[in-house]
Structures are given as structure tokens and as C-alpha cells.
Amino acid sequence: MSKGLEDVVASTSAITFIDGVRGRLVYCGYDIADLSEHSNYEEVTYLLWHNRLPQRDELAAFTLELGARRRLPNGVMSSIDSLSLDCDTMDALEMAIASLGIYDEKELSRMETAQSIASKIGTIVAYIHRHKSGLHQLEAKEGTSFASDLLYLLTGKEPDAFSEKLMNVLLVLHADHELNASTFTARVVASTLSDMYSSVTAAVAALKGPLHGGANERVVEMVQQVGSPENVPEFLQKKLASKEKIMGFGHRVYKTLDPRAKILRSYAGRVASTSKEKNDLAILDALADEMIRQKGIYPNVDFYSGFVLQHLQVPTYLFTPLFAVGRTPGWLAHIMEQYSNNRIMRPIAEYTGSRDERYVPIELRGKINA
Ligand SMILES: CC(C)(COP(=O)(O)OP(=O)(O)OC[C@H]1O[C@@H](n2cnc3c(N)ncnc32)[C@H](O)[C@@H]1OP(=O)(O)O)[C@@H](O)C(=O)NCCC(=O)NCCS
Numbered sequence: 001m002s003k004g005l006e007d008v009v010a011s012t013s014a015i016t017f018i019d020g021v022r023g024r025l026v027y028c029g030y031d032i033a034d035l036s037e038h039s040n041y042e043e044v045t046y047l048l049w050h051n052r053l054p055q056r057d058e059l060a061a062f063t064l065e066l067g068a069r070r071r072l073p074n075g076v077m078s079s080i081d082s083l084s085l086d087c088d089t090m091d092a093l094e095m096a097i098a099s100l101g102i103y104d105e106k107e108l109s110r111m112e113t114a115q116s117i118a119s120k121i122g123t124i125v126a127y128i129h130r131h132k133s134g135l136h137q138l139e140a141k142e143g144t145s146f147a148s149d150l151l152y153l154l155t156g157k158e159p160d161a162f163s164e165k166l167m168n169v170l171l172v173l174h175a176d177h178e179l180n181a182s183t184f185t186a187r188v189v190a191s192t193l194s195d196m197y198s199s200v201t202a203a204v205a206a207l208k209g210p211l212h213g214g215a216n217e218r219v220v221e222m223v224q225q226v227g228s229p230e231n232v233p234e235f236l237q238k239k240l241a242s243k244e245k246i247m248g249f250g251h252r253v254y255k256t257l258d259p260r261a262k263i264l265r266s267y268a269g270r271v272a273s274t275s276k277e278k279n280d281l282a283i284l285d286a287l288a289d290e291m292i293r294q295k296g297i298y299p300n301v302d303f304y305s306g307f308v309l310q311h312l313q314v315p316t317y318l319f320t321p322l323f324a325v326g327r328t329p330g331w332l333a334h335i336m337e338q339y340s341n342n343r344i345m346r347p348i349a350e351y352t353g354s355r356d357e358r359y360v361p362i363e364l365r366g367k368i369n370a
Pocket of ligand 1: 004210211212213215244245246247248249250251252253297300301302
């Protein structure tokens with residue numbers, strides 16, 4: 001028995017390779033350092049779904065196909081319109097993906113369904129945000145990149161080239177991560193031959209938890225609590241003494257710095273310009289140094305992602321939904337890989353309960369000695 005399935009090989013996969021000792025992350029053979037620098041959301045999505053980089057004409061056609069699928073069916077929009085303004089954004093996202101399964105075009109192929117979900121999930125997150133904030137809804141554009149349209153739908157402004165690049169970096173870095181909890185969940189649901197919408201809905205539910213995708217919001221809260229870099233040692237000492245987990249640190253697979261955190265730290269350094277940003281980044285760096293020094297535990301992807309999202313004017317409650325948007329191409333790649341070589345996932349439990357209880361009628365329970 002391996003608690004938390006640590007080190008259990010539950011599937012073969014040709015999508016993502018992680019070297020947790022050297023801190024390397026590779027999608028279909030390509031290092032994420034190269035992909036985040038030179039590639040973008042559309043190209044990495046193509047890579048994950050086809051296991052190779054596209055030719056120029058293939059990428060152009062794929063980008064157009066994705067763009068043409070961004071608009072939401074009326075049923076999905078009215079499902080979101082009916083939600084209370086204070087609803088949890090991840091709950092709303094789960095509901096909206098499930099409702100996309102009801103209202104999406106019928107008779108799409110698997111690849112077309114994947115395109116539809118991946119394209120629409122960005123529009124859905126922006127639609128939920130605008131609904132919750134009482135902002136008028138905007139129509140998704142077709143001819144722009146996914147990252148650009150996502151920022152436009154969220155902020156109502158056309159992004160500049162650097163903001164679009166930053167969003168692409170975030171999306172590329174989150175695109176896949178082998179058998180993490182949400183991807184494993186997606187594969188388990190797909191292994192029953194349930195549909196792709198249901199598998200992604202389940203993955204969103206798994207991502208919601210603070211041990212998985214919910215950590216970046218809490219990192220930002222922690223930075224506000226700390227207030228200043230000088231307060232870091234005392235803050236950490238208290239938390240660690242009470243055995244609290246420090247959000248944005250630690251990883252099941254990485255035994256060193258998460259390579260995604262390394263890349264995000266370099267972008268954080270480039271964008272930090274206001275005094276608040278400089279102070280926040282100094283707190284993050286002090287937390288990282290102190291945690292490595294005291295516990296030998298390194299930052300993970302959630303540690304700097306909130307900082308970069310804040311720079312893009314994204315409100316905290318959208319951090320985890322945007323993680324879901326970024327991870328969707330990976331979930332879909334794994335769902336399709338699962339379908340292509342399927343066997344239902346059905347592990348066994350080591351039973352620790354009793355085996356030979358005598359059934360006592362309810363009126364006698366507590367009266368006689370069972
Ligand atoms: C990511 C995470 C869930 C991995 O969990 P895991 O592989 O089951 O590791 P464990 O929780 O068993 O931790 C192993 C040891 O490291 C310590 N540890 C791990 N992450 C820690 C953290 N963030 N803060 C403090 N201690 C931590 C544990 O207390 C444990 O110490 P112990 O052996 O003395 O009891 C865990 O590191 C965590 O909860 N991190 C905070 C949440 C987070 O940032 N999630 C985003 C992940 S990308």
C-alpha cells in the first residue's frame with residue numbers, strides 16, 4: 001500500500017516527462033524552458049494532442065479552428081446568468097463545463113470536442129468573472145490568439161504584446177504535469193468511457209483543493225499577512241512550529257526547485273515595477289530562501305504565479321480557474337490518450353475494518369451485547 005499513491009506507476013504516457021531530481025519538465029520531448037520562451041498556447045496544445053510540433057500551415061489552421069469555437073452556447077450563458085453573484089468561481093466552472101456537455105454542438109469528433117472545451121473554457125471563466133462583477137458581457141473574438149482574447153474578455157481592454165506574452169507563458173507552464181491529482185482524476189473518469197465534458201468537470205473539482213490548484217490564491221494572502229520581508233523569519237517560525245503547511249512550497253515529484261517556479265520568478269523580476277510589487281517580490285524571495293534554509297523545501301509553480309497574475313490585473317478569485325484554463329489542453333491530451341488504450345481504473349484497498357459482525361435488529365441495538 002502506498003499512501004497517496006506515491007511512486008505508483010498507474011499508466012504509461014507519452015505526453016509529459018518530469019525529472020524531479022534535476023528539476024526538468026518536458027512536454028513530448030520539448031523542455032518547458034524552450035516552449036515558454038519560443039512557443040505559445042496554440043502550438044503547445046497542438047504538441048500535446050498530436051505528440052509533435054505543427055508545420056506552419058498546420059498551426060495556422062489549428063489556431064483558426066480554436067478561435068472559431070470560442071463563443072458559448074446560449075444554454076451555458078443562461079446557466080451562469082442564474083448563479084448568485086457570490087458563488088465560488090471553481091464551483092461555477094464545474095457547473096459550466098458540465099452544462100457545456102449538455103448544450104455543446106452534437107456529434108463532434110473527439111478532437112473537435114477537445115477543441116471546443118479548450119477554446120470555450122477561457123470564455124467561460126471570463127463570463128463567470130463578468131457575471132460576478134456585474135460587468136457587461138463581451139463577445140469572444142475569432143481572429144486573435146487565445147491568450148489575447150482571454151485577456152480582452154477578462155479586462156475589457158486589448159492587451160499589449162508583453163501582457164499577451166506573459167499570459168502565454170502562464171498557459172504554457174500550466175499546460176500539463178503528468179499524473180497530478182486532477183489529471184489522474186480526468187483519466188479515471190475517462191477510463192469508465194464517460195465523456196470528455198464529464199472528465200474535465202471532475203478534473204476541475206480535483207484542482208479546486210488547496211493542496212493542488214488552490215494554493216496560489218493563498219500565497220498572495222500569505223504575502224499580505226507577512227507585510228514586509230523582515231517579518232518572514234518570525235512568520236515562518238510560528239507556522240512551522242504549529243506544523244502548518246506553507247502554501248506554494250513542496251511537491252510530490254520535485255525534490256528541487258520546480259522549473260516552472262524558476263521561469264515565473266524570472267518574469268516576476270522583470271515585471272515588478274511599483275513599490276508594492278517590489279515589496280511583495282522581496283517577501284516571496286525571503287520566504288523561499290528561509291524555507292529552503294530551514295526545511296530544504298522549495299517553491300512550486302503556485303508560488304510566483306499569483307504575483308504574475310496580479311500584475312496582469314487578474315483578481316485573486318480567478319487564479320485557480322485560470323490554472324484550470326491552462327491545464328485543460330493537458331487534461332484533454334490525457335483523456336484522449338486514455339481512450340486510445342483503455343482499461344477501466346479499478347485499484348483495490350487494504351481493508352482495515354472488521355469482518356464478522358452479527359446483524360442486530362434496530363430495536364435491540366444498545367440493549368443487548370452484540
Ligand atoms: C504539494 C504537497 C501536497 C505534496 O504533498 P506530499 O507529497 O504528500 O508531501 P507531504 O505532505 O507528505 O510532505 C512531506 C514532508 O514535507 C513537509 N512539507 C511538504 N510541503 C510542505 C509545506 N508546503 N510546508 C511545510 N512543510 C511541508 C511535510 O510536513 C512533511 O514533513 P514530515 O515528513 O516532517 O511530516 C505538499 O507539499 C503541500 O501541501 N504543499 C502546500 C500546498 C501547495 O503549495 N500545493 C501546490 C502544489 S503544485
